[in-house]
Amino acid sequence: MAEEKKGLFRRFFGGGAPKPVEPEVVAETVVAPQPAPEPVAPAAPEPVVSPEAVVAAEPATPEVIEPIAVEPPAPVIVEPVEAIEVVEAIAPVEFEAEVAPEPIPLVIEPEPAPVEAPVAPRKTGFFAAPEAPAPAPEPAPKQNWFQRLRAGLSRSSSALSDGIVSVFTKRKLDNETLDDFEDVLIQADLGLTTAAAITAALKKGRFDKEIDGDEVRTVLAEEVRKVLIPVAKPLVIDPARKPHVILVVGVNGTGKTTTIGKLSAKLRAEGRSVMLAAGDTFRAAAVEQLKIWAQRTGSTIVARAIGADASGLAFDALKDAQAAGTDVLLIDTAGRLQNRTELMAELEKIIRVIKKQDPTAPHSVLLTLDATTGQNALQQVEIFGRVAGVTGLVMTKLDGTARGGILVAIAAKFGLPIHFIGVGEGVDDLEPFSADEFAKAIAGIAA
Numbered sequence: 001m002a003e004e005k006k007g008l009f010r011r012f013f014g015g016g017a018p019k020p021v022e023p024e025v026v027a028e029t030v031v032a033p034q035p036a037p038e039p040v041a042p043a044a045p046e047p048v049v050s051p052e053a054v055v056a057a058e059p060a061t062p063e064v065i066e067p068i069a070v071e072p073p074a075p076v077i078v079e080p081v082e083a084i085e086v087v088e089a090i091a092p093v094e095f096e097a098e099v100a101p102e103p104i105p106l107v108i109e110p111e112p113a114p115v116e117a118p119v120a121p122r123k124t125g126f127f128a129a130p131e132a133p134a135p136a137p138e139p140a141p142k143q144n145w146f147q148r149l150r151a152g153l154s155r156s157s158s159a160l161s162d163g164i165v166s167v168f169t170k171r172k173l174d175n176e177t178l179d180d181f182e183d184v185l186i187q188a189d190l191g192l193t194t195a196a197a198i199t200a201a202l203k204k205g206r207f208d209k210e211i212d213g214d215e216v217r218t219v220l221a222e223e224v225r226k227v228l229i230p231v232a233k234p235l236v237i238d239p240a241r242k243p244h245v246i247l248v249v250g251v252n253g254t255g256k257t258t259t260i261g262k263l264s265a266k267l268r269a270e271g272r273s274v275m276l277a278a279g280d281t282f283r284a285a286a287v288e289q290l291k292i293w294a295q296r297t298g299s300t301i302v303a304r305a306i307g308a309d310a311s312g313l314a315f316d317a318l319k320d321a322q323a324a325g326t327d328v329l330l331i332d333t334a335g336r337l338q339n340r341t342e343l344m345a346e347l348e349k350i351i352r353v354i355k356k357q358d359p360t361a362p363h364s365v366l367l368t369l370d371a372t373t374g375q376n377a378l379q380q381v382e383i384f385g386r387v388a389g390v391t392g393l394v395m396t397k398l399d400g401t402a403r404g405g406i407l408v409a410i411a412a413k414f415g416l417p418i419h420f421i422g423v424g425e426g427v428d429d430l431e432p433f434s435a436d437e438f439a440k441a442i443a444g445i446a447a
């Protein structure tokens with residue numbers, strides 16, 4: 001896990017000289033003024049803090065924190081604030097201009113620059129967004145989102161494609177072929193209901209006729225699209241809420257902290273003020289990771305010592321965000337397995353405490369799901385949904401998994417909005433969910 005996280009930070013911040021950041025620690029709650037909203041420049045390498053620096057800042061032996069005991073539902077006691085660490089939003093690091101190379105005394109015809117087809121700017125995925133500033137130009141040619149989605153889902157789509165090829169080579173569509181095809185769909189985690197619907201759609205008008213792989217893929221994409229259209233919904237930010245509170249929950253390592261970082265970048269790019277609450281008080285690395293995201297995106301962060309009460313932190317962060325008139329408060333939480341009742345009770349407590357401060361909050365509860373976990377994700381949606389009142393899903397790690405079909409099974413079973421999907425660790429590897437794009441990518445059809 002530690003290696004994975006180092007990889008993320010290197011990718012984000014490059015291999016430049018480390019520049020440790022020493023956040024100002026104040027004895028009482030102080031909300032740092034937010035800088036004027038600026039567009040986030042995702043592509044520029046920023047040698048802000050190296051993972052090594054972060055690791056070095058941590059104690060050699062992290063304190064073992066006992067899980068918080070389950071408390072009776074009421075009354076809720078909010079612990080007094082001891083010390084809140086507020087890291088001021090730090091202006092993006094400015095780089096010195098590169099030294100121009102010495103002119104070479106040779107006239108060389110320059111190679112014509114590769115002409116890239118213009119890529120239409122994508123929506124950021126939030127409702128009622130103000131005009132977003134133009135994205136910074138990419139320094140190097142980069143795949144557009146659909147190409148990255150297709151590449152990410154290639155293991156899932158080729159598993160399906162291989163199955164289709166083996167089932168439909170020179171065969172008429174009979175009951176046996178349909179049964180074999182249904183098995184391929186079930187093995188690809190699409191779920192029984194969707195597998196049956198796709199098989200039925202394929203049978204219609206084609207029974208006892210020869211059928212080729214492309215036709216099967218077209219039907220597959222269309223049926224998957226039908227299942228996904230009702231759940232492909234943007235994350236609605238209510239501008240009347242100051243702040244709109246987003247609580248991010250999920251099993252360990254599913255990508256909560258990374259998703260919060262990516263979301264804060266999108267929200268800041270839309271000109272919104274953002275506060276991050278480092279509610280994963282179990283893991284020092286998660287707090288450090290969030291601080292880096294705050295610096296990078298110009299967000300304010302509220303953090304406390306490891307082992308601090310997560311619900312108290314959430315309460316104080318909300319109070320600070322209200323006082324500052326912050327647009328969006330994103331609250332991170334510690335990862336927890338859905339079958340650990342005491343940890344799920346702690347999550348309930350966090351929500352109760354938030355409601356003490358604002359009875360309408362949290363306004364969004366996002367569950368992050370790791371696509372590589374396959375069928376277990378269904379149980380995660382069910383239990384987190386019941387305990388935490390999940391309002392929407394973010395599916396991460398769709399890159400490099402053969403189990404991307406699980407998203408379709410989840411959509412068919414729960415009908416919960418899917419707001420975003422992630423196909424990598426980079427800031428721009430999270431995108432609003434599109435039913436059409438996903439259906440084409442998983443069926444292996446070109447855009």
Ligand SMILES: Nc1nc2c(ncn2[C@@H]2O[C@H](COP(=O)(O)OP(=O)(O)OP(=O)(O)O)[C@@H](O)[C@H]2O)c(=O)[nH]1
Pocket residue numbers: 004005008250251252253254255256257258259280283286333334335336368396397398399422423424425429
């Ligand atoms: N390949 C890939 N990796 C991802 C994606 N999203 C997150 N990760 C990586 O997954 C690992 C875990 O991500 P975190 O954001 O720390 O997960 P978390 O849910 O906050 O973890 P806990 O705090 O332990 O519960 C990190 O190495 C991330 O870089 C994704 O879409 N694709």
